[in-house]
Amino acid sequence: MEKSIEVHSLGTQLSEIVESAFFVFPEICLLAFLLLILIFDLIFRQKLLWLFTITALLGLFLTTGLLLQQWSLTAESSEGLSLFSRMIQLDRLAIYFKILICVSAVFTVLISVNYKSRAGSFHLRSVKRIGEYYTVLFGLLLGAMLLSMSTHLLIIYLAIELISISSYILTNFNFDERSTEASIKYILYGGVSSGVMLYGMSLLYGLTGTLDMTHPSFQENIAAAPMILVLFAGLFTLGGFLFKISSAPFHLWAPDVYEGAPTPVVALFSVVPKAAGFVVLMRYTAHFFSQVSFDFPWQTLLAVIAIITLLLGNFAALWQKNVKRMMAYSSIAHSGFILIGVLSTSSFGMLSVLFYVSVYALMNLAAFLIIIMISRETGSEEISQYRGLGEQYPLIGVLMLIAMISLTGLPPTAGFTAKLFIFSSLWEAYQSSDNLMLLLLLVFGLFNTVVSLFYYLKIPYFMFFKKSETTFVADRFSHQRTGRRHDKFYLFDKILAIVLIFPLLILFFKSNWLIDFIHTIPFEF
């Protein structure tokens, strides 16, 4: 147990920090823009609202540009850089997810532009809190980017908390009762999950004497520690990650939060924290689960969690009448699918996770954008209000149809390709391990794909096959009288929707374009 400790002098530590800082330019850029927006908020309060959006977009574009540069600078097979005394791991996996996060954020901002909440309290064109909105949003992004790079438990905790606290605030941005309730539930639930995770982490620290998961002594000590303690510690730590990816049984916050929070924020929640959560889960699986020496059935454990997640998510979604609540359960179910890829622990499994997450981001953002457009039109988020919209607005109807088909995982969309990869990787894992639970997972996964068909296709079904209601017809007449064409959708939104939906089709036919990218990421299995 005798370990030598390297104690660096303050000087070398500071110089290492300065050196490391060069490698986190994208994050620094993001932080700078966060501060810039904060200052703008003080100067231009309630004035020049467009300036904030422009600045936010500029910041995100710049960050994405820096990330792309980072990507091109890292070698394909390099193991990545350890920065800040091994606090942060910068590798292609992290950069890929950071790019994904930033791109999603760009779309979130674009989606927010024309969003208006039910009571009209949240509308980026008029709200005085626009500065705060972007500040908190950037905080969340910063946390997510940090989380994708972290292999150090302390940083993981800090990043998760940064995401969480930003999320709590963003949830309340509708400023109505429902929003507040959701926010409070989120805080309390998040607090408990964090507590559980922290407990697990402190045990891990106690057992290994280090918080750095990549440190050799971490892995040696884990192997040497008594089984029961490792089990507890591992399980509790896992809880926090499950919370972030909204997987069972830590998923319960999602429906309330999704329903209460402003829709663009929900779109963001369903993508960014989840993506970041999955990176850290992948790293955790690689560094912790795969390292425990004894016969810890973590694959079975994750398989059980995935099965429960799939079942709970899909079956609860069947009954939902509110489209946002339905999407919440859908996102829970998708977590189950992605978990399948994570527990496959092969490079193919990781590849399928990355592909799935990317496609998932696209289709979720697209679906939420259309939900926003339609709820502005009908003033409601009930699925029954979608009656007959497909006939009135064929373009929107078709786009929604493609998004839903992709979410279900049917051809000819990328959603199908993603599911195909995930299931293939599971099949491979089953064949190499012969774990019966994995076969069961496969069966449940396929079964759930069919179940999901019901609620996803319910939306296009309402849009195309059901007659529009009388109130709606009256509305149409009133417009005819005024002689205006009854189409309140902004051209901007339409173009945005097409931009989001189109890749779903492209990636079905040419999935190798994205695969080429992902293939250059070295996985640690």
Added chain:
Amino acid sequence: MLTAILSAYVLAPFTGMFYRKHPRIWGYLTVMLAAAIFLYLATFAPRVLEGGEVRFSYAWVPQLDIHVTFFLDGLSLFFGLLVSGFGALILWYATAYMEEAHYANRFFTYMLLFMASMLGLVLADHLILLYLFWELTSISSFLLIGYANREAEARRSALQALLVTNVGGLALLAAFLLIGQQWDTFSVEALLQTTEAAGGKHTLAIVLLLLLAAFTKSAQFPFHFWLPNAMAAPTPVSAYLHSATMVKAGIFLLFRLQPVFGDHVVWTWGLLLAGSITMVFGAVMALVQTDLKRMLAYLTISALGMMVGMTGLGTEEALQAALVYLLVHAFYKGALFMVAGGIDHQTGTRDMRLLHGLKQAMPLTMAGCVLACGSMAGLPPFFGFVGKEMVYESALHGQGFSWLLLGSTFLSSVCYVSLGLVIGYRLFFGTLTRQTPKPPTESHGPLWGAPLLLGAGGLLLGVWTEAPAYLLERGTQLISGTEAGLELSLWHGLTPALGLSLLTVLAGWGLYRGRDKSRKWLAFATGDYTLAPEQLYVTGLRRLRQVALWQTRLLQNGYLRNYLLVIFSFLVLAVLAQIIHFRLWPQALRFQLPVTVDYLYEWIPVFFMVLGLITIFGARSRLTILIATSMVGFGVAALFVFFSAPDVSMTQFLVETITLVIFMLILHRLPSHIRLESKTKFVRHLLVAILFGATMTLILLNLHGYELASPLKEYYLSHSEEEGKGLNVVNVILIDFRALDTLGEITVLGVTAIGIMTLVFLNQKK
């Protein structure tokens, strides 16, 4: 080849978009496309029918070695020609039939989608690709059945068809995955060439799953009920999907895999039994129907049963008969459906009780109908006769229980003859009907042209048997896995089969004469029974939704306390499961460090903690509970003081205080009433709480006996005096080694204090 399939997919949305502007042009464009595909496939005929094979491979995701591969042999070519040829004919028919329909554009879109999917299905080489197209045909069929989307009935039927076929689809996927594992290949071609006998450990499961898939798709008993309901679709759809193509997909699957599984006992028996039951059941049910289309639907079910049963018989002769009858059936059933559509279109009804004597009004329709009925009834010199003779022959020559098949074939054939008379004779002869919604007039163009073409085709093939023999020979060889030639002829000489045919016709005529009596009797006998499998489906669907609702209410009821309950229960359960799995009973625990209490006053905090706990249980107001909880917290903090951990104690005190203050601030905003509604809930919460507490205690006790690895500890202990110049290690750590950390901690506390101050003042302002 990919271009051929994709072209239909590509044309589909454009037709949907532009059809309304130029209905004629776009309608005929679809016909041309189908015809072009037919001709394209026909160019391969010489090569393939000689026994050759053509492969088309396209890279899709080359990095993962995923390719799209199609392959063409005698069987797939035959089905491909059937799909595209009938497709062209029916699209042509539809240009007239759908003229006045709303959303005709959607109709053509869906039809093209379906045709492309069906082509993909029969041509796919990779099993997963085949599965994909299989599901796509289900989906496009769903869209087509639900075409009259304003009618609840159509929507319900569409969903039913989708669900039933989807269950089969899943079974198919499972079967394919197992095949992939057992034979280590997903290629149809490789599978067919495998010499390995079907004796692996998964074979039984594969066979059962495949049967389920084929039976749902081909509407075999007891999964037949979706097909009659699917008659809600426009008639061209029924003619195409539900007689010539989609329902044949199941048969295609059976044919395709017959060489691999043909010897398996479950396979042969399953097919034989299901086929026989379905055959008779469908024919009898058809007798009772009054709706022309439903009657035809049941006849289709029956004919499919015949093919399935023949496949189950498995002899070379039987397999030949099955394939020949498939072609026979496609011709006459397609024609009859189109006739039904034409009559419906011109008179506005399909009710057999209202329709009779249409001869004068619709002579051309009649011609097509009579020709088709002749083939259906199996009269010479129609192609139907050739088919029927072959079926009888093979049933007569079969081994074992082939008498079952023979009996059911005979029974159903009698019904066919009788129904042939009903449709082909009574519909047109006799006095002209006056009860139809629209006065009957002759339809125009394709409405009579297409069925007449098919009917005449049935006659032609019967006379010129060399043509079908040439086309089908290679296909039958592939199914049976032999090199036997196929000979078709009208005249086989005076065989028992001929006598049987004669008997059939006579019995059928008798049944027709006594139809009113027999119908009454049959209607009584089949009355409630027919709905049984469908009832099961309806109940099952309802149950599924109930389970979903129950599950949601249980877990997601909006109460935060329940959410917490779920989390804690999960953690306890997961830990318990691990403990049981690894048999980590307490003897594995280590209690090495005994806790000694030196002074009595050290018990004081413990006393306060216990007091706090007891108070919590009795308390009714939030304030009391809050204070009691803090008492426990402060007690813990005090304990740390006694056990020489002042820094930890200090932190604990601060945290407790801050928590208390924040709680107090929001306390008055919360309702004071906090009792749980019922005793059971209280007990449930208590149980989970105790279990969670016990788990944590277990962990802590275990931890207690374990020397935690901490190289830092030794470092600090050994370096504290020489580098920090202090004997109190804790002090040295706080102010020397970790001075910066301490600074940070102080800052954080300061910031928190400012935050709380703000909150307090904010409150006062309001």
